[in-house]
Amino acid sequence: MxxxxxxxxxxxxxxxxxxxxxxxxxxxxxxxxxxxxxxxxxxxxxxxxxxxxxxxxxxxxxxxxxxxxxxxxxxxxxxxxxxxxxxxxxxxxxxxxxxxxxxxxxxxxxxxxxxxxxxxxxxxxxxxxxxxxxxxxxxxxxxxxxxxxxxxxxxxxxxxxxxxxxxxxxxDYPRVYVNNDVIEPGALKQPQDMLDPKWKGKIIIHNFARHAQGNTAMTALYLSEGQEFIEKLMKQEPMIVDDARQMVEWFAMGKFPIGVGVDTTTLNTFVKQGVIQKVGKLQPKISTVxxxxxxxxxxxxxxxxxxxxxxxxxxxxxxxxxxxxxxxxxxxxxxxxxxxxxxxxxRWATIDYKKSLQSKEADEVMKWVTELGKKAFTTPKK
The missing domain is CATH 3.40.190.10 (Periplasmic binding protein-like II)
Structure with a gap:
């Protein structure tokens, strides 16, 4: 079409x-x-x-x-x-x-x-x-x-x-992906919902200790939701993975049905192959970042x-x-x-530009996120 x-x-x-x-x-x-x-x-x-x-x-x-x-x-x-x-x-x-x-x-x-x-x-x-x-x-x-x-x-x-x-x-950012084959659509409505204790251990994040999609996604979440949100998110014991394809595989299979910093090209390939049927996005009501x-x-x-x-x-x-x-x-x-x-x-109707991920503010936040990532990233559990 x-x-x-x-x-x-x-x-x-x-x-x-x-x-x-x-x-x-x-x-x-x-x-x-x-x-x-x-x-x-x-x-x-x-x-x-x-x-x-x-x-x-x-x-x-x-x-x-x-x-x-x-x-x-x-x-x-x-x-x-x-x-x-x-x-x-x-x-x-x-x-x-x-x-x-x-x-x-x-x-x-x-x-x-x-x-x-x-x-x-x-x-x-x-x-x-x-x-x-x-x-x-x-x-x-x-x-x-x-x-x-x-x-x-x-x-x-x-x-x-x-x-x-x-x-x-x-x-538009931030965008968190949800495997709706596993999690019923609408069960999470905005980023703050990720902090519910029932999602503990079910979140996967791409390694944000280096400048890649995970770092960008976490920086955007900080700019949108604040530093306290990031700190609480880390208490949800997310799996942090460096291999982008491995991350998408685990997300698509439902092992970790909430993904931050998902590689969209790989995800689209998995969707076309039928590995995952329904993918949702968790976003603020209005995207300002x-x-x-x-x-x-x-x-x-x-x-x-x-x-x-x-x-x-x-x-x-x-x-x-x-x-x-x-x-x-x-x-x-x-x-x-x-x-x-x-x-x-x-759509532009749900976009109200306030902050750019190319701004000096974002650059400073990215440095903070990177340092947090270095402390958080260890050898992933098998």
């Missing part, structure tokens, strides 16, 4: 007269009538000039999350402009030292980094390894208009602590015009629609983009 739905959306986008970023209409019958006329003017002189320059470069190189749906998403840019995207799927924590090492050797091989907000902020930007994305956003498009975005245009920079990148989408998703341009991009064009396409209505509809796990900050087709992903 999701693919069918996206196909219909894609057809509508291609048939539109002019995109939010100025993409020309499709008007030839090749490839089933979905090809875009690459030489048609958009009506935006600044964008038209950029398109011609980008085509001369012919490609753009991007590093981002390893999920295959990211590769599916960037193909929409290829279809629109006929410019090749070389996408490398890699965890940001692995890509960052690689990029820094290359740049130290005078090698600038990558144009854009996506969904690496923390790495860009704490590693790349301070070391001068990334550019200021403001220089890559065309002022002649609707991207810079306040009413285009939830919480306004400038908030996209502020959510990343003004570290040269732009936050285009969000993942958000995990920001950002895009950044690396230092001395090898294809500066193609990189600039990609940034403007990606932040347009068309680019954000492709991102949300294909990845499904996030919400775009653009108001004119349809919300995620996944009904379990929070």
């Amino acid at each position: 999701r693919l069918k739905r996206f196909f219909l959306i894609g057809c509508c986008l291609v048939m539109s007269t002019v995109t939010a970023c100025g993409t020309p209409p499709a008007n030839n019958a090749k490839n089933g009538g979905t090809a875009v006329t690459q030489n048609a003017a958009t009506g935006n002189k600044e964008l038209d000039t950029l398109i011609e320059l980008a085509k001369k470069e012919g490609e753009v190189t991007i590093v981002g999350q390893a999920q295959t749906n990211r590769e599916e998403m960037v193909k929409e840019f290829e279809k629109t402009y006929g410019i090749k995207v070389k996408y490398t799927g890699m965890r940001p924590s692995e890509a960052t030292p690689k990029i820094l090492a290359e740049q130290q050797q005078g090698k600038y091989l990558t144009d854009i980094m996506m969904e690496a907000t923390q790495q860009l902020a704490l590693q790349l930007y301070p070391n001068g390894a990334s550019e200021d994305i403001r220089n890559y956003i065309l002022p002649s498009t609707d991207i810079t208009k306040d009413d285009t975005w939830y919480n306004g245009y400038e908030t996209g920079y502020q959510m990343a602590e003004n570290t040269g990148q732009y936050v285009y989408g969000v993942m 958000l995990h920001p998703l950002a895009i950044g341009v690396l230092k001395n991009p090898p294809h500066p015009n193609a990189a600039k064009l990609f940034v403007n396409w990606f932040l347009s209505k068309e680019g954000q629609t492709a991102f949300v509809q294909i990845t499904t796990q996030y919400q775009s900050r653009r108001k004119d983009v349809e919300e995620s087709p996944d009904p379990t992903i929070r």
Whole structure:
């Protein structure tokens, strides 16, 4: 159903007269009538000039999350402009030292980094390894208009602590997963319910002694529920596991039916395989803590015009629609983009942004959580 739905959306986008970023209409019958006329003017002189320059470069190189749906998403840019995207799927924590090492050797091989907000902020930007994305956003498009975005245009920079990148989408936090094959739906309604003595010994947490999904989840719980909540949660004798797959296995099998810091990619695989049928989420009534998703341009991009064009396409209505509809796990900050087709992903009606997991406050909380994790994590019981 999701693919069918996206196909219909894609057809509508291609048939539109002019995109939010100025993409020309499709008007030839090749490839089933979905090809875009690459030489048609958009009506935006600044964008038209950029398109011609980008085509001369012919490609753009991007590093981002390893999920295959990211590769599916960037193909929409290829279809629109006929410019090749070389996408490398890699965890940001692995890509960052690689990029820094290359740049130290005078090698600038990558144009854009996506969904690496923390790495860009704490590693790349301070070391001068990334550019200021403001220089890559065309002022002649609707991207810079306040009413285009939830919480306004400038908030996209502020959510990343003004570290040269732009936050285009969000993942709501905190989210705790519940195995509803084992626990009846509605038995837990909000995070505070985890503190009920009957759930003692039934909670599993990904190792939060290091920067990974467990650390992020515990930091978000602290920001949302407070330090006292975290301290009481630890008295529930949770199982703390370093192996993300092992954690999901135990959660899916019902050994520990409440999971904090669950790897969603692995969990979705288990759901598709039928290992677990019903998965619920334990969240506050209103999510005030958000995990920001950002895009950044690396230092001395090898294809500066193609990189600039990609940034403007990606932040347009068309680019954000492709991102949300294909990845499904996030919400775009653009108001004119349809919300995620996944009904379990929070709507903007239940999001009231107050705190970012990229903020200085979150950084301090994360340090506290990490130290607690080092004390709490021991060799797991078999």
